[in-house]
Amino acid sequence: MNQDAMMTESGLDAGISKANALRWWAFFVVSIVVVFLSGCYWMVNGDIWWHLKAGELIRATGTVPDVNQFTFTNPDTPWIDLHWLFQVVVSWIYDSFGTPGLVLVKSCVGTTVFAILMLIHRYKVPGWVMGSVWAPFISIYCGRFHVRPEMISHLLLSLVLAILYLHSTGKTRWIWCLIPIQILWVNSQGLFVLQLAVLGAYALQCQFWHWRGTKVVNSRTVWGVVALCFVATLANPYGIAGAIFPLELLGKVGGEHREFFQLLAGETIGMSSFLERYGFDAVFLVQTPRLLLGTSVPVSIVLAVSSLRFKDDSWLYKTLLLFGFGYLAWNMNRNASLYAIVWGYVGFDCLAKIFAHYKHKLVDSDSQPFPITDFFAGIVFLFFGFTTVSLMIDVLQKAELDGSYSLNRRAGFGEHPWYHHDAAKFIASIEEEANVFAFYNGTGFAGVVIYHAYRPDTPFSKRVFADARLEANSILVLDDFLAFMQLGNLDLQKAESILDKYHSKETILAIKNGDLLAHPSFMNALIESTRWRSVYFSDAPDLYEGITIFVPEKMADRLNLEIVPVTMLRMAQ
Secondary structure, eight states, X not given: OOHHHHXXXXXHHHHSOHHHHHHHHHHHHHHHHXXXXXXXXXXXXXXXXXXXXXXXXXXXXXXXXXXXXXXXXXXXXXXXXXXXXXXXXXXXXXXXXXXXXXXXXXXXXXXXXXXXXXXXXXXXSOHHHHHHXXXXXXXXHHTTOOSSTHHHHHHHHHHHHHHHHHHHTTOGGGGGGHHXXXXXXXXXXXXGHHHHHHHHHHHHHHHHHHHHTSSOOOHHHHHHHHHHHHHHTTOSTTTHHHHSHHHHHHHHHSSTTHHHHHHHOGGGOOHHXXXXXXXXXXXXXXXXXXXXXXXXXXXXXXXXXXXXXXXXXXXXXXXXXXXXXXXXXXXXXXXXXXXXXXXXXXXXXXXHHHHHTTTTTTTOGGGOSOTHHHHHHHHHHHHHHHHHXXXXXXXXXXXXXXXXXXXXXXXXXXXXXXXXXXXXXHHXXXXXXXXXXXXXXXXXXXXXXXXXXXXXXXXXXXXXXXXXXXXXXXXXXXXXXXXXXXXXXXXXXXXXHHHHHTOSSOEEEEEEHHHHXXXXXXXXXXXXXXXXXXXXXXXXXXXXXXXXXXXXXXXXXXXXXXXXXXXXXXXXX
């Protein structure tokens, strides 16, 4: 271990006064409390429900699915479900503790991510600086703080960064932990490739150290771990098919059909598409793009200063990290949380290297020549304190949260009313084997229908037209799904022809009221049609966010289903 590393690892910890250690911990605590409270909002993402159903089935059968079970348009086609371990865990949590348990665990996982990253450089940077540096990245991360498999990837990514940092400081045995992490990751989410990318970047840095002779490190061991991690990706229920699955999904979502998938999932829109659609001025109006651009410049500057002025010997590794994760965030906004973790880590690590050159002068305020830093420390602490109290009040009052979100967020541990469980349970209660075309927040409500109505052990199980699993739905099916409402607005029979194309059973229509109102010709044709009957109507939480269910007239007659008037929809035109 070199002299700087020894100083930062031991001398810095020993030299800091007890008072300043307590001050550092105070900033640490308020920072992670802000992260935790920021995650305490109602569950809003629709895809959690098919994850819960998959986890329920895995727990019941003891087997991981390998064929598509949830959609009738391409039934029994191969399905690689690398999320299976996440699904089993969240299914158990939901059965045991309900939605509050999922929200609480999600908040704890996100808090742990930032706790790990902050503790890597304990005491090496003043607490108020640490809080100031991490604040914008915490804000970026909380923009997409959902109960999704990626939260496991966030946790494992932070562990990988911490382990590689320990290895760079001479604690080499920790690197072997990356192999079981790879096995855990490949069975939780497709982003397991991130460890291979980060570890590969670190291996190149080690090789560079070896060639230059600037640092004593066994690069062969690192490359050996890289190789073993590649082998570890095969330790999944699908073998090599599971190991290469992320490449197939990337080719599907990021290839020639990229714009098509952006229509289905706004989270796949990148910064370039955002600028093309809304112009550069929109960057200053939307929080996440504003913070992405606002943090990229100072982090790049800090890396340059750390590398050129203070001889940061990990410059290659950090540069590769910035380029790699910056590219991911630029291409898809769903990767903004990954950007927050990695760019925040790199920026914080570079600052720690800079502060280390001043030894205790900038860390222990007893020897600081500029007491104005105490003033700034107070301002930062007041900011975090005010934010913490404000978030606590929001959670207690279940207040609606400010922000440019696709779905409004409400603080607390409940779930968004758009899920319409009663409507999904109504569909499940229809005592006839039927298919379901669910159009509400895209394919979102289809996940709720899957959770309640897909029951393979009963004679009245229901499958949906399409759901949020981009890997399990063909381009043709998804294109027909998007075209259904538009064609229906021109000619109802054209929309019905899409259903007839995949006809095997009668189809139930479950459509958001707002989408019906946006397609008035289609809505009126449905209401007046002799083929369809409205059997369920809800105007909760309001008319636009409500839902209407139509069934074929013959089904309504056979089952004696009550015809429900939808006068409110016609009056709202």
